[in-house]
Amino acid sequence: MSVALVGAGPGDPDLLTMKAARLLAEADIVVHDALVGDGVMAMIPEHVERIDVGKRVGRPIPQEMICTLLIELGQQDLRVVRLKGGDPFVFGRGGEEALALREAGVEYEIVPGITSSIAAPAAAGVPVTHRGVAAAFTVVTGHRRPGEPDIDWRSLAKVGGTIVILMGVTHRAAIAAELIAGGLPADTPVAAIRSATTDHEHVDRCDLAGLGAADVESPATIIVGAVAAFDLRDVTALSTIAS
């Protein structure tokens, strides 16, 4: 009948949108990524079929196969939810899937989700913008796929805002070197957050010069900029999170 491309948010099922929760409750089938949190997966009723198309190490599923699957399911009399970590349009390849569905004449709907590029810093008490400190933030992928346009990291260093790097753990040393070459001070604060908004949340802090050598597990959201020194977590969060 139709395919809903739905953002699952950063991990905490309480951060699903009302629309996403309703679509999950009414779905016939859910096609999901590996990055969707366990808590969100638990919101899917037991009788609903699930297909895991997560691109995990050792078992990559080509994007074209996912698009073909969505088209085939969308042409049947089924309520299909394509569930993605974070937001479908923030490195979620929602645009590619929407284009494929449109070309095949399958109706679709795009449902934004809370992006971890903002919610992961927030969970660590880091505001991506703050008056007098950061009047802009850039969200960038640190994992360059073949065919991706180049990012000019040295120009990015000169913009003057917060930098949020997704999928950047592997290349963090090279990225830090480029940002320093572009003019960011070596002691610019850095925070790296993994499993944001879940029970496994973990925050590491260092400075830009130390990022390459820092022990950061993938996947993590890396924040570079003066705001990364902030810790606005509330008392409740501080008492429950080991960081």
Added chain:
Amino acid sequence: MSVALVGAGPGDPDLLTMKAARLLAEADIVVHDALVGDGVMAMIPEHVERIDVGKRVGRPIPQEMICTLLIELGQQDLRVVRLKGGDPFVFGRGGEEALALREAGVEYEIVPGITSSIAAPAAAGVPVTHRGVAAAFTVVTGHRRPGEPDIDWRSLAKVGGTIVILMGVTHRAAIAAELIAGGLPADTPVAAIRSATTDHEHVDRCDLAGLGAADVESPATIIVGAVAAFDLRDVTALSTIAS
């Protein structure tokens, strides 16, 4: 008892998080901005007291007064929701309010919301990232408050990603000129969206050279970059939205 700094999302009440909806339903008092959509306001139970601290033209309420109000309310036996359009940490001054509450010893909680910087483009069918087209996006305020750090627009033009400008309608001609001076082609696609995800949604499209002269009403979200030429809205959206 405590203050929850809650993101109200872009306008559609269906895009509230489950947590935000629950906090509104259980609140004793809601302190809200002018930018919070009517549909979201309608989610607040009738008996709940509302205080409008919206900074509207001709009636600016100083931020310190809002902080003082939140502290006073937070020190009483009340469930206080501080409701902000979009996300509290994306130009929402949530960091300032959190700092003030912490200094006063008032417990608080930060609840992310769907930011209009991503959801407004999405509502216009524009993905802020897209494989092979944009591997980064920058969200920046076009309204420079006294004391704000400078944004280097010419460097921003060289980064290579999508640019999302909030509060940029007034200075759009000067911003466009700086981006072109920084190297962005004059024919770079631009989309301007207002009242995203509501019945009043409206999308204007032009190119960067034409942005200054384009008839754009404030407030609007302005997107600059190759993705602004996309229109991935689904059939349902296209049939209901006049643009």
